[in-house]
Amino acid sequence: MTQNIDQNAYDVLICGARAAGAATALLLAKAGLRVLVVDRSAPGSDTVSTNALMRPAVLQLHRWGLLEELESRGATRIERTTFHYEGTRVPIQITRQFGVDALYAPRRNVLDPLLCEAARTHGATVLHRTSLLTLQTNARGRVAGALIKQAGGRSTTVRAHMVVGADGIRSRVAKLVRAPFTRLLNNQSAVIYANFTAVPASVTTAGTQWYFSRHAGAGVIPTQHGQVCVFVGCRKQELPGLLRDGLEAGFWRGLIPFSLDALPALRAAARTASFRGFGGHPGYFRQCTGPGWALVGDAGYFRDPITAHGLSDALRDAELLSRAILAQRETALADYEAERDAISYRMLQLSDEIASYRSDMDRLGELHRELSRQMHREAELIAGWDTSPASCRPTPLSTAMGA
Numbered sequence: 001m002t003q004n005i006d007q008n009a010y011d012v013l014i015c016g017a018r019a020a021g022a023a024t025a026l027l028l029a030k031a032g033l034r035v036l037v038v039d040r041s042a043p044g045s046d047t048v049s050t051n052a053l054m055r056p057a058v059l060q061l062h063r064w065g066l067l068e069e070l071e072s073r074g075a076t077r078i079e080r081t082t083f084h085y086e087g088t089r090v091p092i093q094i095t096r097q098f099g100v101d102a103l104y105a106p107r108r109n110v111l112d113p114l115l116c117e118a119a120r121t122h123g124a125t126v127l128h129r130t131s132l133l134t135l136q137t138n139a140r141g142r143v144a145g146a147l148i149k150q151a152g153g154r155s156t157t158v159r160a161h162m163v164v165g166a167d168g169i170r171s172r173v174a175k176l177v178r179a180p181f182t183r184l185l186n187n188q189s190a191v192i193y194a195n196f197t198a199v200p201a202s203v204t205t206a207g208t209q210w211y212f213s214r215h216a217g218a219g220v221i222p223t224q225h226g227q228v229c230v231f232v233g234c235r236k237q238e239l240p241g242l243l244r245d246g247l248e249a250g251f252w253r254g255l256i257p258f259s260l261d262a263l264p265a266l267r268a269a270a271r272t273a274s275f276r277g278f279g280g281h282p283g284y285f286r287q288c289t290g291p292g293w294a295l296v297g298d299a300g301y302f303r304d305p306i307t308a309h310g311l312s313d314a315l316r317d318a319e320l321l322s323r324a325i326l327a328q329r330e331t332a333l334a335d336y337e338a339e340r341d342a343i344s345y346r347m348l349q350l351s352d353e354i355a356s357y358r359s360d361m362d363r364l365g366e367l368h369r370e371l372s373r374q375m376h377r378e379a380e381l382i383a384g385w386d387t388s389p390a391s392c393r394p395t396p397l398s399t400a401m402g403a
């Protein structure tokens, strides 16, 4: 689809069109704001992720009316999950709660385009292969737009009453506004993963499998159309040893201690893409609002991927931020940061401790149970949100936000 940049100012310019950015665009456009989203990646491209959506994220997709479409695009219903603690199995049936009776783990080349299409349907302009280069400020030093560049095109200045950085862990917007880290944690886990296709139905219907030993982890996550994503995790400092013969050898070697039920099937299956690695990054909160700008998703808050909650955080914070923007008060943005931190802080700590790969199996079980209670509370909170955060703007955003 071809969409052009409007020469007039936008209410909100969002940098990053994946989980956080596309969801924020969807919610703001739905409420009637003029939204432009830019992303330097190609439309429909994949990105680093093992894709698992937790119940709060599935609940949001359900509330936004996107779950049926996700299923129709082949996303596998995950109805059970099993934790394996050095051989001790803890099976869990996914029961209906808050209207959600299954989990999903669609590949990002399915989830992100779905969110982008929904944002477009509600009137947002979404431009891929378009980079945000730098920010523009007004005479009072408030962010008031950005310089963007479309592939093969000229740089264009876009005016916007607010610029949102949904541009991931290495956020350019966060760097340009010098958003400081407000919390920085210690532990970092590394991950090697691959996506396999045409695996036997017995593997996908077994649901998500999470394997843990004291020093490593692994998982099998059904994604879509009979495919699974399989990962191996370890402490960052142990990754070079695992990789001594390359990514592929490290992946298979990393799986050996866990005696995966699915291992023979995986060895026989084809892959949909090459092996990918992630070298680790400490968890953090960043200051996520300031005059004319805000951060959402990984740009403002990152937790170790071992708890597979970054996408759920991104969708939840897209809704928190959208509500704050639509409230049209500067204090609402400060509330957004406080609420994000209050909901996430314990989960950030839990992810950090799990990512240390130092816990014995009893402690790990405790950590997972506490995580599950935290996620239940999070889903409860989301289920209580009004489904239409705001349907009209009584005053122009520029006036209300002091632009």
Ligand SMILES: Cc1cc2nc3c(=O)[nH]c(=O)nc-3n(C[C@H](O)[C@H](O)[C@H](O)COP(=O)(O)OP(=O)(O)OC[C@H]3O[C@@H](n4cnc5c(N)ncnc54)[C@H](O)[C@@H]3O)c2cc1C
Pocket (backbone or CB within 6 Å): 015, 016, 017, 018, 019, 020, 021, 038, 039, 040, 041, 047, 048, 049, 050, 051, 052, 053, 054, 130, 131, 132, 133, 166, 167, 168, 169, 171, 172, 191, 277, 278, 296, 297, 298, 299, 305, 308, 309, 310, 311, 312, 314
């Ligand atoms: C190995 C690994 C496994 C993971 N597994 C899971 C999991 O199973 N479940 C889960 O919930 N989470 C998982 N996560 C975390 C999850 O992937 C992230 O939390 C999620 O991608 C955050 O989404 P986002 O929209 O904030 O950022 P991103 O997905 O990083 O998207 C940012 C976008 O911004 C664009 N961008 C950046 N700079 C610019 C610029 N200057 N101009 C234009 N565009 C720009 C990029 O092209 C990119 O498309 C995992 C993370 C890792 C590293």
